[in-house]
Amino acid sequence: MASETSKSVGFEQHDHDVCLETAIKAAEAYCDRFKLQFTPLRRKVLEILLEEHRALGAYAILDLLRESGLGSQPPVAYRALSFLVEHGFAHKIERLNAFVACALPDTLHSPAFMICRKCDIVVEAQSPSSSFDLSATAIATGFDIEQTILEAEGICHSCVEKVPA
Amino acid sequence: MASETSKSVGFEQHDHDVCLETAIKAAEAYCDRFKLQFTPLRRKVLEILLEEHRALGAYAILDLLRESGLGSQPPVAYRALSFLVEHGFAHKIERLNAFVACALPDTLHSPAFMICRKCDIVVEAQSPSSSFDLSATAIATGFDIEQTILEAEGICHSCVEKVPA
DNA sequence: ATATTAATGATATATTATAACATTACAAGT
DNA sequence: ACTTGTAATGTTATAATATATCATTAATAT
Ligand SMILES: [Zn+2]
Ligand SMILES: [Zn+2]
Ligand SMILES: [Zn+2]
Ligand SMILES: [Zn+2]
Numbered sequence: 001m002a003s004e005t006s007k008s009v010g011f012e013q014h015d016h017d018v019c020l021e022t023a024i025k026a027a028e029a030y031c032d033r034f035k036l037q038f039t040p041l042r043r044k045v046l047e048i049l050l051e052e053h054r055a056l057g058a059y060a061i062l063d064l065l066r067e068s069g070l071g072s073q074p075p076v077a078y079r080a081l082s083f084l085v086e087h088g089f090a091h092k093i094e095r096l097n098a099f100v101a102c103a104l105p106d107t108l109h110s111p112a113f114m115i116c117r118k119c120d121i122v123v124e125a126q127s128p129s130s131s132f133d134l135s136a137t138a139i140a141t142g143f144d145i146e147q148t149i150l151e152a153e154g155i156c157h158s159c160v161e162k163v164p165a
Numbered sequence: 166m167a168s169e170t171s172k173s174v175g176f177e178q179h180d181h182d183v184c185l186e187t188a189i190k191a192a193e194a195y196c197d198r199f200k201l202q203f204t205p206l207r208r209k210v211l212e213i214l215l216e217e218h219r220a221l222g223a224y225a226i227l228d229l230l231r232e233s234g235l236g237s238q239p240p241v242a243y244r245a246l247s248f249l250v251e252h253g254f255a256h257k258i259e260r261l262n263a264f265v266a267c268a269l270p271d272t273l274h275s276p277a278f279m280i281c282r283k284c285d286i287v288v289e290a291q292s293p294s295s296s297f298d299l300s301a302t303a304i305a306t307g308f309d310i311e312q313t314i315l316e317a318e319g320i321c322h323s324c325v326e327k328v329p330a
Numbered sequence: 331a332t333a334t335t336a337a338t339g340a341t342a343t344a345t346t347a348t349a350a351c352a353t354t355a356c357a358a359g360t
Numbered sequence: 361a362c363t364t365g366t367a368a369t370g371t372t373a374t375a376a377t378a379t380a381t382c383a384t385t386a387a388t389a390t
Contacts, residue, residue, distance in 0.1 A: 037356085039368070058346070073371060078347065083368095094259035095316045097346060097377095112315035118324040125315075132297035132315045142322030150277035150290075150297045150315045151260045157307030159283040202387080204337070223377070238340060248337095252364065261376060262346095 020050045026105050027089050030144040036087065046072050046089055046101065055098035055115075055122045093122055094151070102123070114143045185215045191270050201252065204254045209235050211254055211266065220263035220280075247280050249273040258287055259316070265289070279308045 027046060031038035048064050049056060062077040071077065075109045081099050084090035090099050102111070103124035112125040112132055125137045138145050190212055196203035213229050214221060227242040236242070246264050249255035255264050256276045267276070268289035277290040277297055290302045303310050 035369075041369075071369075073369095074347070075349090075371085076369070079369080087261070091314075093316065094314070095318065110313045110315070112317070114317045114319060114321075116321040116324055117318050118320055125320075131189040132313075134315070134317050137217055138317070138319070142325075143317075143319055144322075144325065145317045146318040147319070148275045148297075148315065148317040149256070149259070150275070150299070150313065151258065152277070152279045152299050152308075152310045152313040153260065153282050154279060154303070154308055154310040154312070155283055156279075156286055156288075157280055157309075160307075160309065202337075204386095206338075236338075238338095239378070240340085240380090241338070244338080 016053070019047075020047065023050050023089075023101065023105060030087070030089075030106060031160075036083075041070050041076065042080050042083050044068060045077070046084055049084070049090055049099060049101035050102070053101070053113075054098045055093045055096050055120060057096075057098045061099070095149075096120060098122075114138060114141070114145065116143070117146070181218070185212065188215050188254075188266065188270060195252070195254075195271060206230075206235050206241065207245045207248050209233060210242065211249055214249075214255055214264060214266035218266070219241075219260045220261050220265045220285060222261075222263045226264070256289070260278075260314075261287075263283060263287075279303060279306070279310065281308070282311070 024043065027043075028038055032035070044065065045061060048061055051095065052071065058074065058081060060076045061081070062072070062074060065077060066072045071080075080115045081090065081092075085092055085099070088102055089105055090101050091113070092099050093113060093115065095115060098120075100113075100122045104126065110132070112134060114125065114137070115121070123137075123141060123143065125134055130149065134145060134148070137143070169298055189208065189212065192208075193203055195201070210226060216240065223239065223242045223246060226246070227237070227239060230242060231237045236245075246255065246257075250257055250264070253267055254270055255266050256278070257264050258278060260280060263285075265278075265287045267285065269291065273298070277299060279288045279302070280286075288306060288308065289301075289328065290299055297315065299310060299313070302308070325330065
């Protein structure tokens with residue numbers, strides 16, 4: 001296959017082959033370390049997300065899986081995606097009902113994204129902190145934020161009281 | 166009908182009748198001011214959201230609409246919800262595919278929510294600013310945040326260049 | 331009154347996601 | 361190697377969420 005050495009990601013160019021390989025190797029190492037099964041299916045889905053470098057819906061991913069002969073029914077894609085999200089290799093963009101490879105794998109972070117309403121490109125902010133201020137990233141990348149929504153999931157005090165775990 | 170004078174909202178008690186009436190009157194005034202049609206259907210959907218004071222899915226809302234004789238098909242609910250969201254009377258909680266009445270109507274704000282993963286109660290943070298720090302609100306209300314996601318929608322610089330508007 | 335626009339009604343269908351159960355691969359202990 | 365339990369995948373069916381389209385009615389403006 002042809003080897004493209006650079007590709008536009010976020011708003012910048014980068015060596016995409018290296019980027020993809022690095023991410024896959026990192027996932028491999030992580031799974032190794034934590035005794036997780038980085039199966040061909042899971043690897044392929046992560047590769048798809050890394051290759052595209054933008055948010056893809058489950059059914060778009062499923063189409064690509066079908067082409068490569070790995071699975072063809074919705075649960076196959078959703079299960080692989082669950083695994084990737086659960087272990088921090090990917091995120092779900094709720095607003096788009098779509099999934100994107102994590103730009104900061106192996107790093108503890110609260111994901112924050114900038115999503116273009118025209119082209120649906122998704123850029124993950126590089127701020128590992130939990131206090132959110134996208135303005136710097138937005139300015140740096142030339143992204144014009146129009147509206148923002150923060151959704152925090154957790155447990156309310158009345159639910160904590162009700163049950164042990 | 167029976168008049169309940171207080172109801173648990175967020176994590177506190179409040180006079181719910183007053184709360185509901187105030188919000189409806191505010192919406193009425195706003196629509197009046199901006200020549201928007203606050204139709205019986207739209208009013209009813211807002212009332213439903215205010216009454217429940219938690220996130221409701223479109224189909225749950227539709228069931229309640231049906232009971233009151235106002236519309237029974239999905240587009241009816243979705244159109245009313247679009248109107249309410251568009252004009253800031255309600256928000257969509259993407260994570261839940263559900264809708265909630267805005268707690269700060271008529272106030273310019275970037276919505277931020279705390280969502281309990283057990284009971285799905287949704288509390289809108291009272292911070293009108295766009296820099297997000299939920300920790301204060303979380304501590305004050307006894308909510309234990311487990312994970313947070315920020316999604317900013319806007320337009321990337323390459324899309325801005327492509328078109329006039 | 332009439333034209334224009336906005337809202338609603340109604341039917342059909344698209345899109346996203348999961349439940350349930352069968353089968354296969356893997357890991358661990360014997 | 362054999363058994364046993366567990367995890368992953370295959371497969372079918374269906375649930376839940378959302379929109380496209382066109383017909384009808386209501387509101388607004390000229
Ligand atoms: Zn990430
Ligand atoms: Zn764009
Ligand atoms: Zn609000
Ligand atoms: Zn709760």
